[in-house]
Amino acid sequence: MAVIEIKNVAKRFGEYQALHDINLTIADQEFMVLLGASGCGKSTLLRIICGLETATEGEIWIGGKRVDHLAPKDRGISMVFQNYAVFPHLTVFENIGFGLRMQKMSNDDVKRRVERTAGLMHIEQLLTRYSGELSGGQRQRVAVARALAMEPDVILMDEPLSNLDALLRMEMRAELKGVLAESNTTAIYVTHDQVEAMSMADRISVMHEGKIVQAASPIEVYRNPAAEFVAGFIGNPPMNFLEATPQGGGKFSVAGHSFDGPSAANSNLQFAIRPEDMTLAENGFPAVAKVVEPLGAHLLVTCELDGKLFRAILDSEMQVKPGETLKLAPVKDRIRWFDPETTLAVA
Amino acid sequence: MNPRLLPYVLILPVTLFLCLFFLYPFVLVAQQAFSNGSGFTMSNFRDVTEHWKFPISLKNTFLLALAVVPIQLALSLLMATMVTKMKKGRDLILYVWTIPLGISDLAAGIIWLAIFEQSGFLNSMMGGLGLIDSPTNFLSYTSPVMVFVAIMLAEIWRATAIMLVILVAGIGLIPKEYYEAGEVFGATPWQRFLKITLPMLRPSLQTALVLRVILAFEVFAVVQALGGTLFPVLMGETYAYQFELLNGGAAAAIALIILAISITFTLIIMRALRVPKGATI
Structure with a gap:
């Protein structure tokens, strides 16, 4: 004991x-x-x-x-x-x-x-x-x-x-x-x-x-x-981060898209999402594929999104070529928010 | 150049040098020891071993080695452990402790003679403190123990550093993690010394002891300076045969006897401190 x-x-x-x-x-x-x-x-x-x-x-x-x-x-x-x-x-x-x-x-x-x-x-x-x-x-x-x-x-x-x-x-x-x-x-x-x-x-x-x-x-x-x-x-590759600006009423604008964020927060936040929590969807972020790494079990795509590098893990069957524009949407309940001032998570 | 030959080519100069200045003279000495001008003989060995001074000088040489080497071993281990533990000033202390290494053995003998002789430092100091009325002659035939002690002290002072240097290098090679493991698994500092330092120091101990024991059997100048004829040793006899009695054959025979003793003890030490088969240290 x-x-x-x-x-x-x-x-x-x-x-x-x-x-x-x-x-x-x-x-x-x-x-x-x-x-x-x-x-x-x-x-x-x-x-x-x-x-x-x-x-x-x-x-x-x-x-x-x-x-x-x-x-x-x-x-x-x-x-x-x-x-x-x-x-x-x-x-x-x-x-x-x-x-x-x-x-x-x-x-x-x-x-x-x-x-x-x-x-x-x-x-x-x-x-x-x-x-x-x-x-x-x-x-x-x-x-x-x-x-x-x-x-x-x-x-x-x-x-x-x-x-x-x-x-x-x-x-x-x-x-x-x-x-x-x-x-x-x-x-x-x-x-x-x-x-x-x-x-x-x-x-x-x-x-x-x-x-x-x-x-x-x-x-x-x-x-x-x-x-x-x-x-x-944690995570290989780790989480992706994007700038989020408050729009009032708990809404945040991230790379031109609006998301429900922490209702109490009223300042700029970091929007974070794991690469494997991205899916292809018509209304997703437009991301230009830069590097495509077929890793067998899945496909790791490094794109440029909102002027930053952004990684997504996609199905290995996908055919993606560098230079192609992908429409990537996050799985909503996997989105996390961080306060850039304190670097801590905000719910 | 053929890379397999290169190592041999590189050691060739040294090998040649050793053959020319060591092996060749050695063969000459051996020849001298085993011949009387006409052919092979053991008479030189018979002569020197049957001389009345031989058993005494043999006994003295062994006695001195026996008295000095264990003390030096303990002392150098203690000093090496202390130096290793030091954080600051370690190099300075090491330099100071190794100063005697830079002094020739005859000079060392003379330094200690200056301390012990009738008009020496020891007498004047004791006189100055009022401990004695008149200066005594410590190094006379009436006080053989004192002569022995003086030689011992001089030898310890002079030749401990050579062991110290080897042991300090050896201890420095033992990874710290072993001591930490020892500490975590409950070994006291003394147990760590016995169970970790000593066994892992075996190769260095071998080198240090072999070197020191061989030097102990060759002891000459210090004894000559302090004891003169009061304390005959083997190497002194060699000198006497060669330069006083002008008997080269006998001198060569004694030199070979010393060599045989040295080789014997080297083998004993190597065997006693050998690393167990399979263990790598």
């Missing part, structure tokens, strides 16, 4: 403010992904929770106990490192059992636990090998097994799959999610890969410039981005 509470955590490195007033509660056994571009502070936050870094301000609570003054080993956590940090001078067995040995656990118990976790990660046959004799994927499994062997309340992962090739990453993603769900641990997973975040997370915390911009379920983050940054970061 371990709820993690991050209360008013800030971190400064000299003049540089890496984290601003972070508040986040992670439920017991939740799989939380910290998602953001490099330099957004996600790894710093993870290292503060872990105890490898100390916060300049704020508190960390794990399982109802304040831990920010405790050493990493007394926090009930374990960690999977980005470069695995599998000790090259120890066998796989001793690597997985490293933390248990440090706890002075008896040989029999170490053996039992190591064999069980190795079984979970399907590396029983590698126990006598050294890390230099393993592939990247196998090393990754050892690193996860070592963390699981501690039977921690919380498991922290810092971009654990980023060094694997694409196919292996997809395979490990599903497997890791399964293993973690079975181990009943709370997990915090740092990544810059939104596909990883979307597919694995119970909740995603999108981080930007040392702040958490939105913490919500993957589908919520995708469908209802809380801020322009999230809308422009």
